[in-house]
Amino acid sequence: MRAELQWRWIAAGLGSAALASLRVLAGTVVLIAASGSLRAASLPDGARFSIAVEQGDMVQAREWLDNGLPPDFEGKAIGTGIMIGAWEGNIAMMDLFLSRGGDLNRSNSLGEQALQHAAWRGHLAAVRWLVERGARVNREGKEWAALHYAAFAGHGEVVSYLLERGADVNARSTNGSTPLMMAAREGKESIAKTLLAAGARRDIVNEQGEDALRWAMRHNNLSIARSIAGGDTFAAVAARPATSWGAPVRSQAVPDRADSLMAQARRMEAEGRRDEALRLYRAALVTIRQADASRKSSQVPPRVATGMVISARRGKPDNQSASLSFAAPAQVATSAEVGAGATAVEVDSADGWLRRAREFEAAGRRKEALEAFRHASASLRTVAAERDLTLSPALAPAANAESAPPP
Numbered sequence: 001m002r003a004e005l006q007w008r009w010i011a012a013g014l015g016s017a018a019l020a021s022l023r024v025l026a027g028t029v030v031l032i033a034a035s036g037s038l039r040a041a042s043l044p045d046g047a048r049f050s051i052a053v054e055q056g057d058m059v060q061a062r063e064w065l066d067n068g069l070p071p072d073f074e075g076k077a078i079g080t081g082i083m084i085g086a087w088e089g090n091i092a093m094m095d096l097f098l099s100r101g102g103d104l105n106r107s108n109s110l111g112e113q114a115l116q117h118a119a120w121r122g123h124l125a126a127v128r129w130l131v132e133r134g135a136r137v138n139r140e141g142k143e144w145a146a147l148h149y150a151a152f153a154g155h156g157e158v159v160s161y162l163l164e165r166g167a168d169v170n171a172r173s174t175n176g177s178t179p180l181m182m183a184a185r186e187g188k189e190s191i192a193k194t195l196l197a198a199g200a201r202r203d204i205v206n207e208q209g210e211d212a213l214r215w216a217m218r219h220n221n222l223s224i225a226r227s228i229a230g231g232d233t234f235a236a237v238a239a240r241p242a243t244s245w246g247a248p249v250r251s252q253a254v255p256d257r258a259d260s261l262m263a264q265a266r267r268m269e270a271e272g273r274r275d276e277a278l279r280l281y282r283a284a285l286v287t288i289r290q291a292d293a294s295r296k297s298s299q300v301p302p303r304v305a306t307g308m309v310i311s312a313r314r315g316k317p318d319n320q321s322a323s324l325s326f327a328a329p330a331q332v333a334t335s336a337e338v339g340a341g342a343t344a345v346e347v348d349s350a351d352g353w354l355r356r357a358r359e360f361e362a363a364g365r366r367k368e369a370l371e372a373f374r375h376a377s378a379s380l381r382t383v384a385a386e387r388d389l390t391l392s393p394a395l396a397p398a399a400n401a402e403s404a405p406p407p
Helices: 002-012 016-042 046-054 058-066 081-088 091-099 114-121 124-132 146-153 156-164 179-186 189-197 212-218 222-229 231-238 256-270 274-297 347-362 366-380 397-402
Strands: 304-313 316-327
Touching: 046 058, 046 081, 046 256, 058 091, 081 091, 081 114, 081 124, 091 124, 114 124, 114 146, 124 156, 146 156, 146 179, 156 189, 179 189, 179 212, 179 222, 189 222, 212 222, 212 231, 222 231, 256 274, 274 366, 347 366
Parallel strands: none
Antiparallel strands: 304 316
16 A cells, blocks of 8 residues: 555656656566576576586576576586586586686585596596696695596596696695505506606605505505515515505496486486486496495405515626515405495495485385485495595585595
8 A cells, every 4th residue: 555655646746758667667677576586596406507517518507607607606416517517528518617707726515626526537638628727736735636636546648747737746635645645556557657757755654654655565556566665675565464554445436337327317306207216226226236246256365475586697687587476365354345436435324325215215205215325326336445545525425424525
C-alpha cells in the first residue's frame, strides 16, 4: 500500500513523458535483476565444473566465465580451470582461464599448483607453456615442487626441462625429502643420474632421518644405490641385511579401466543418475581389487645383495670387473599395497568406507552411499607409503580431508 501511494504521488508531479520514462527505467531495473539471478543460477557447482573442464568442454567453460564465474573458481577435483587444464595437458583450456585473469601460481586447497599437476602427468608441452608464462619452478620454504612430482612419476624430459629453467635440484618437501629420494624410491635410474649430475646432494636427511641411499636399498634399487653411495662404500652397504632398510612399499598404477569407470561415474553423478553412478563406482572398485590380487599373486620376492665381487689382474686395471652376489630371497614383511594414489590411507579405511556405502545403499540413502563409495575408491587408489610420503592429492580428492597433507 505504501509503495502504491508513493507511486501515485510521484505520478501526480510528473508529465506524461517523464512518467513513461520512469516506467521504462523501472522495467530495466527489473530486467537487470532478473538477468543477474539467471546468471547466478546457471553457474556450476564444484562437481559440474570439474567434469566439464576435465572433458575439455571449452564452450561450457567460456559460457560460465561470460556469466560471471571467477577465473580461479576451484572445482571438486584437482582445483581451478588452469590446474585441471594442466592435469589434462589441455593448453587451450589453460589459456582460456588465464585470459580471464586466472592465477598460474595459485595453490589449491591441498597446496598444489598447476605446474605440479602438469609435471606429475608428464605433459611437457603444458609444463613449458606454464613456465614461459610465469609459473614459478621453485617454491618458498619446504614445499613439494614440480621437480619432486616429475621425478617420482618418472618423467625424464620434464625433469631435464625444469632443471634447465632453474629448478632447485635439492628442493626440500614438507617433510624434508628431495627429488633424488623420489627417484631412488621409485627406481627411476636415469632420473637419479640426471639429478646427481645436476648436483643433487647425497647426504640430505629428511624429518624421518632417512636419505636417498636408504630409500634405494629399501626398494631394492641397487643400481641407483651404487650411484649414490659410490663403488667403495656400496660393497659395505650391500652386505647389510635387507631388513635393516625397512619394508618396501611399491607404487602401482591404477588400471586404465578403473580410471575410465570412475570418470563415467562422476558424469552420471553430475547428471543426477545416482543408480548408474553407484554401479560404475562398484565396478571400478572391483577392477582395482582384481588388479591388486593379480599383482600380489605374481609378485617375485626381491633379491638381496650380500656383497660385491671384484675381479682384476695385476698390471691391467682396465680389465677389472665387478659383480654383486645375492643370497636367497629374503622374506620381508611388506605393508598392504593398493593402487597409485594421493595420500597415505590404510586399506582398512577403504573396507570401512565400502561397508558404510553398502549400508547406505541398502537403506536407500543414495547420496550418502555415493559419498562413501568416493571415499572407498580414493582409499583404494592410495599407496600405503612411508609416513608422510604421499602422491598427488588430485588423484583422490575425497580422501584428503581426513588424511595426511600432500607430499
